[in-house]
Amino acid sequence: MDSIFPNSQQTLSSNMDSIFLRLLSTPTALALMDSAGYIFVILPSLPGFYSSTTGSDSATSPGVSVTRPCISGTYNNQTGSVGPCKLCSRGLKNSGNDSVSCAICDASSFCPLGSTDDVSYTALVSVVQALSYPTSPESVIFDDILIQNMFRLGTSGHCVVVSPLFWALIVTGLAIMILLLMAGLKLCIKHPHGKKARKYLKHVFKQTDFVGEGELWVGGLASFAIVVLVSFAYSFSNSYLNQYPIENVGNSNFACDRSIRNAKFDTSLQSLGIPATENEQTMFDLLNEQTFKCHALRTSIG
Known part of the structure; x- marks a missing residue:
């Protein structure tokens, strides 16, 4: 041996x-x-x-x-x-x-x-190791992707938690409560301390006014919602930028759609080892059942 x-x-x-x-x-x-x-x-x-x-x-x-x-x-x-x-x-x-x-x-x-x-x-369990080539998302322009994720709520708990619109609405609700408080201080409370507190709050909100450049205290309340949206936009942009290359990243937990990637694919090649989808398999079965006949073609010269 x-x-x-x-x-x-x-x-x-x-x-x-x-x-x-x-x-x-x-x-x-x-x-x-x-x-x-x-x-x-x-x-x-x-x-x-x-x-x-x-x-x-x-x-x-x-x-x-x-x-x-x-x-x-x-x-x-x-x-x-x-x-x-x-x-x-x-x-x-x-x-x-x-x-x-x-x-x-x-x-x-x-x-x-x-x-x-x-x-x-x-x-024994059959395991198919051949994977289909990734397909490009429907939207590949970052501005469109950002807008879609900024103003999207979704139905799942994860989508609601990561939605910038949800937190902007929370801040807007708090702003409405403050507006009601300011109206109550003005109409219902005649005590000097109430007027003083209302004046102090107006001064604070004017300092945070990005809309009216410090002239409108109501603009300060709206500015909080804008700050929330801008902060989420920056966080999303930074996280989306790091979703590359596709081989080294995981799920996009910062967005409602966890499958989004910072990549674009374009190819018409597919491995023969990739199993066909249900719709494609039906067409393949029809083609396999067809019988092909060869007909001889005669030509004469003379």
Whole structure:
């Protein structure tokens, strides 16, 4: 039997170097000498066993192999072999009880090379690793994407939480409550402290007025909603910018549509290993059921 050394069963000993200077083969043994002068002798094994090179870690030279039983899925039916155990062929198995030969698998089971037991086909699940090429989103212009996400509420809880319009409405509701409070201070409360408080609030809101440039205190209330929208727009833009490249990013949890990516794709190529969709499969079935006839065309010259 031909074999390669080192292999999966006969690895290099801890005292052996990977560079060999001498190799001596006899009818019953194999001797190796590495670049450091260390000698290792692989002795023959009995049927059902193999010569392990990692059993003897003695630093003294020469090192000698030890006999170990064949692992599951392999066998050895030869006497005096210095190589590893052979793998059971396809359709054969070895659970480790008998290391001299392999047993026949059931005809209805999955039994590949080096099997240790029968595996029913019903326990196997087909996994398609071919993925279709990503398709570009319907909108690829950032201004349109920003507007769609700024003024979108959605129906799920996630969409509501990340919606800038929702938080702008919350701020607007608070502004309306403040307006009612200011109207109450003006119409219902005649006490000087009430007038003083209303005057102070008007002064504060004028300082935050971005709409009327500090002239309208009502504009200060509207400015809070604008600040919320602008803050969300900046946060969305920064997060959307980081959604690239597509291989290194995850879901877009900052938006209602978690599948959006900062990428555009354009190709007409598709792998043949990609399973067809339900609509496409119907067309393929119709084409496969058609029969094609070839008609000979005769021409005459004369």
